[in-house]
Amino acid sequence: MTTLSKSIQGGEFLIRETEAQDVFIPEQFSEEQKMMAQACQDFIDTEITPNIEEIDSMKNPDLVPFIFKKAGELGLLGISVPEQYGGMGMSFNTSMLIADIIGAAGSFSTTYGAHTGIGTLPILYYGTEDQKQKYLPKLATGEWAACYCLTEPDAGSDANSGKTKATLSEDGKHYLINGQKMWISNAGFADLFIVFAKIENDKNLTAFIVEKTFGGITMNEEEKKMGIKGSSTRQVFFNDCKVPVENMLSERQNGFKIAVNILNIGRVKLGAGVLGGVRTVTSLAVKYSTERKQFGVSINSFGAVKRMLAEMATRTYVSESLCYRAGQDIEDRMDALAAEGMPDAEAKLKALEQFAIEAAIAKVHGSEVLDFVVDQGVQVYGGMGYSADAPMERAYRDARISRIYEGTNEINRMLMVGMLLKRAMKGEINLFEPAMAVSNELTSVPSFDTMDTSELFAAEKEVIKKLKKVFLMVGGKAAMALQDRIEEEQEVMMNLADVMIEIYAIESAILRTEKLVGIQGEEACKQQIAMSQVYLTEAVDKINAAAKEAIASFTKGDEQKVMLMGLKRYTKMDLINTKELRRQIADYMIEAGKYPF
Numbered sequence: 001m002t003t004l005s006k007s008i009q010g011g012e013f014l015i016r017e018t019e020a021q022d023v024f025i026p027e028q029f030s031e032e033q034k035m036m037a038q039a040c041q042d043f044i045d046t047e048i049t050p051n052i053e054e055i056d057s058m059k060n061p062d063l064v065p066f067i068f069k070k071a072g073e074l075g076l077l078g079i080s081v082p083e084q085y086g087g088m089g090m091s092f093n094t095s096m097l098i099a100d101i102i103g104a105a106g107s108f109s110t111t112y113g114a115h116t117g118i119g120t121l122p123i124l125y126y127g128t129e130d131q132k133q134k135y136l137p138k139l140a141t142g143e144w145a146a147c148y149c150l151t152e153p154d155a156g157s158d159a160n161s162g163k164t165k166a167t168l169s170e171d172g173k174h175y176l177i178n179g180q181k182m183w184i185s186n187a188g189f190a191d192l193f194i195v196f197a198k199i200e201n202d203k204n205l206t207a208f209i210v211e212k213t214f215g216g217i218t219m220n221e222e223e224k225k226m227g228i229k230g231s232s233t234r235q236v237f238f239n240d241c242k243v244p245v246e247n248m249l250s251e252r253q254n255g256f257k258i259a260v261n262i263l264n265i266g267r268v269k270l271g272a273g274v275l276g277g278v279r280t281v282t283s284l285a286v287k288y289s290t291e292r293k294q295f296g297v298s299i300n301s302f303g304a305v306k307r308m309l310a311e312m313a314t315r316t317y318v319s320e321s322l323c324y325r326a327g328q329d330i331e332d333r334m335d336a337l338a339a340e341g342m343p344d345a346e347a348k349l350k351a352l353e354q355f356a357i358e359a360a361i362a363k364v365h366g367s368e369v370l371d372f373v374v375d376q377g378v379q380v381y382g383g384m385g386y387s388a389d390a391p392m393e394r395a396y397r398d399a400r401i402s403r404i405y406e407g408t409n410e411i412n413r414m415l416m417v418g419m420l421l422k423r424a425m426k427g428e429i430n431l432f433e434p435a436m437a438v439s440n441e442l443t444s445v446p447s448f449d450t451m452d453t454s455e456l457f458a459a460e461k462e463v464i465k466k467l468k469k470v471f472l473m474v475g476g477k478a479a480m481a482l483q484d485r486i487e488e489e490q491e492v493m494m495n496l497a498d499v500m501i502e503i504y505a506i507e508s509a510i511l512r513t514e515k516l517v518g519i520q521g522e523e524a525c526k527q528q529i530a531m532s533q534v535y536l537t538e539a540v541d542k543i544n545a546a547a548k549e550a551i552a553s554f555t556k557g558d559e560q561k562v563m564l565m566g567l568k569r570y571t572k573m574d575l576i577n578t579k580e581l582r583r584q585i586a587d588y589m590i591e592a593g594k595y596p597f
Contacts, residue, residue, distance in 0.1 A: 007332055010355040011420045013504055014468055015434045020514040024093065024328030026320055027516060033094050036079075040101040043074055048105045055107055055230035056394070058222060064111060064230060065145065065189045072142015076102075077116055081124060082344075086137035092331040092348075093324060096272040100323075103276030106398055107230030113273055114185035114231075115139070117266050119146025122194050122207060125345045126250040126258055131209060135192065144191035149181040149210075149236055150259055157411050159196070160205060160256045164238065166197040168245075175199070175208065175248070177216070177241040187219055188232030195238065196255045205255030209247045216241030227397035264352045264359045266406040268330065271323045271362025274370040274402055275316070281373050281395050282312045283594035285380040290590060292382075299380075303579075306586035308376045313589055314531040314582075315369045317597050322365060322508035326358040360416040361504050364409045364497075367402035374399040410490075413497035418487055420500075421479060435476025438469045442566045456522065456529075457514050459574065460536055464507050466570040467543055471499045473566050474547045481554045495550035502539040502546075509535055527588045528597065530581040537576050544571040 008016060029037070047067050048055070054063055071077055080095045081087020095116075102109050120139045123131055138144040155162040164179025177197050187193075193210040210217075220235040250258060286309060289300035299305050333351035338344055352359070378385035378392045385392040403409045424431035475496050482489055513528040522529070544567065551563045589596060 007336060008329060009429065010329075011357045011423060011429050011431075013358075013507065014420075014471055014500065015429070015431060017465075018507065018511060020511045020518065023325045023508070023511045023515065025512045025515050026097075026324050027519070029097060033090075033097055036090070036094065037097050037101050039074060040076060040098050041104075043071060043076065044102070044105050047071075048108050052106060052230075052394075058230060061188070064108070064232065067108065068111060068115070068145060068189075069142045071112065072140070076112070077120075077142050078140030080116065081120065081136055081140040085124075085132055085140060087140040092334060093327040096269065096323065096327040099269045099273040100275040103273045103278070104280040105276070106394065107228045109273060109277070110185055110228045110231040110401075113266075113269065114148065115146050117269055118148035118262050119186065119190075119192070119194060121265055122148075122249060122258055122262055123209060125261070125349050126207070126254070127209070128246075130246070131249070135209065139192070145186055145189055146192045146194065147184050147186040147190040148262075149184055149187075149193050149195045151183050152180060153182055157408065159259055160203075162196060162198065162205060164195070164197040166199045166206060166208065166243070168199070169242075173245060175243045175245060177208065177210070177238040177243055179238050181236045181238075183223070184234055184236050186232055187234040187236050188222060193217070193236070194249070195241075195243075196259060197238075199252060202253050204253040204257075205259065206252050207249035207255040207258050208243050209249050210238075210241060210243050214242055225401075227394075227400055229397075261349050261353060263406055264356045267363035267412065268323070268326055268352075268355070268359035270402065270406050271319070271359070271366035272327065274366040274399075275320055275323065277395065277399070278312075278316045278319070278370050278373045279595045281377045281392070282309070282316060282589075284391055285309060285312060285377045286589050286592075286594055288384075289380050290593065300586070300590050303583065305380060307579075307582050308380055309589055310531075310534070310582035310585040312373045312376050313585055313595055313597065314534050315372060316595060317528065317531045318505050318509040318535050319362075319366050319369045320597075321512040322358075322505050323362050325508045325511070326355060326362050329358065330355045357416045357419050357500075358504065360407075360412040360419075361501050363406055364412050364416075365501055365505055367409060370399045370402050410494065413501075414487070414490060414493045416500060417475075417493045417496045421475075421486065424479075431472070432476065432479075435472040435479075438472040438566075439476060441469075442473065442562055456517060457510055457532075460510055460533070463536060463540065463573045464503065464510065466572075467499075467503050467506075467540065470543055470547050470567060470570045471496065471503060473563065473570070474499065474550050477563065478550060478554060489554070492550050492553055495546040495553075498546040499543050502542050506532075506536050506539040527585050530585050531597075533576055534578050534581050534585070536573075537578055540571050540573055547571075 008018060047070055054060060075088050076098065078087030079090050079098050083089040102112050123135050139146055150159055152162045152164065166175040166177050168175055177195060179197060191212050195208045195210045196205040199206050216239045218237045223233040225233060289305055290298050292299045330351050333354055334348050337347035337350055374396045378396050381390055381392045384390045387393060423429045478486060478492055509532045513525060513532045516528055517525045547567050551560060555563055
């Protein structure tokens with residue numbers, strides 16, 4: 001078991017080297033975990049795929065609740081819920097795996113995620129023992145469906161500005177909740193609502209567990225949405241909704257903290273939750289490119305199509321790598337905190353808070369890979385990609401929401417940089433010392449020592465070390481130059497976030513491949529090596545562009561010239577023939593007839 005002193009902390013990937021043996025890779029899942037994933041896939045194949053049109057039409061309002069209850073009977077709704085509350089009590093990374101597989105279920109993946117994540121976990125992590133005993137068994141088995149009522153018409157990203165009020169009754173036994181919530185997933189058939197409201201003139205929100213039977217709850221009709229049409233989304237109105245005082249969740253004014261911590265879970269789960277869809281779309285594109293003939297040959301014999309297929313696979317592989325790395329780091333931290341005597345729920349929350357940066361990275365990277373893959377999928381299908389009779393049209397529409405919910409990608413980018421800088425200012429992470437060392441290095445004579453590149457990935461790891469110096473150079477200088485104003489410079493924050501994301505992504509892919517080579521041998525991992533090398537080339541270019549834009553925005557004169565010279569030094573790498581590598585990857589996919597990794 002990992003001890004707290006040894007284990008990496010959130011954000012430390014920027015200043016610490018990680019060994020391949022210290023990361024978890026999806027190829028390591030146990031037989032039990034694989035069986036659970038297969039059960040989930042079987043559920044999708046039998047219950048979702050044959051009914052996908054009817055689910056999306058929403059003409060049968062009983063269909064989704066019926067399928068939802070079947071998921072509960074199979075245990076899929078109670079993966080994270082301990083056995084004593086009627087769940088399966090499985091590990092955090094197992095819950096990531098199930099979120100991954102269910103990601104191929106279209107609209108139902110939103111239904112599933114809203115219930116098992118933001119609908120159930122606030123009670124699991126913040127509820128009293130009585131609240132857990134009363135509600136969790138119903139939620140774990142699917143007897144009850146849950147939803148999460150945070151967003152309001154004027155309170156989206158700024159959730160704490162919500163106007164919903166909770167007023168204590170004269171006899172002190174109930175709170176009367178009044179207000180409006182919008183974009184509430186599962187609202188149409190939910191039995192239980194996690195509701196956020198302010199008591200009197202409190203600065204912060206308080207959370208409540210509200211049963212539908214309490215009364216005073218009305219709803220608008222189902223929202224007409226661009227995508228995820230089969231998931232229930234409604235506005236919810238609370239009119240003197242009478243909630244017993246014992247249904248306050250946690251303490252007064254702790255609602256905003258609950259919302260933030262539950263969103264951390266939602267973000268990393270969303271990173272995993274796109275993967276099933278991404279793999280499905282990629283496999284469909286491979287299959288169609290084989291069947292579709294132009295000029296007398298399959299279109300996948302053309303270099304342009306091979307490039308698209310290889311890029312789809314490469315980005316999917318990278319996103320898988322970083323999601324399960326983050327998931328296991330969170331799980332290891334949970335176990336280490338619990339082993340030191342921290343109560344289970346508190347240990348879980350503390351671990352998730354610790355890796356909030358990586359959770360945000362997983363959300364942003366995963367949702368943007370999904371967007372890229374569905375876009376390329378439409379392109380591979382050509383005209384048929386635009387037809388509602390082919391699967392790409394739905395995938396394209398459904399994917400778009402992922403960059404918005406659990407906090408927009410723009411908000412998440414600024415959050416990850418802001419969190420890192422705050423931790424550095426508090427001394428929780430030693431960021432400024434390495435940043436100063438890089439700053440001093442810029443004015444020193446560069447070393448021309450040759451290194452031994454005979455070992456697998458030695459050269460690539462050297463490039464990653466230098467990419468970390470790019471972040472320290474630009475981030476350190478931005479923090480010094482902009483000081484308290486840095487959070488107002490949102491463009492710079494997003495530039496720095498892009499550098500962070502690409503460093504974490506490529507390092508995760510390289511470490512996964514290195515570990516896999518150690519298990520299977522280099523010959524068996526040729527395509528994984530190729531994907532890692534292709535992505536490294538792309539990551540270097542993205543980091544160079546983001547850093548250059550940031551440097552231009554807050555430096556000038558000689559200082560700018562020195563930093564640009566440093567950027568050139570730190571983003572220098574040997575040219576790689578990515579065309580041949582992509583063709584190699586695509587040929588392997590075409591032979592397999594699917595995403596085969």
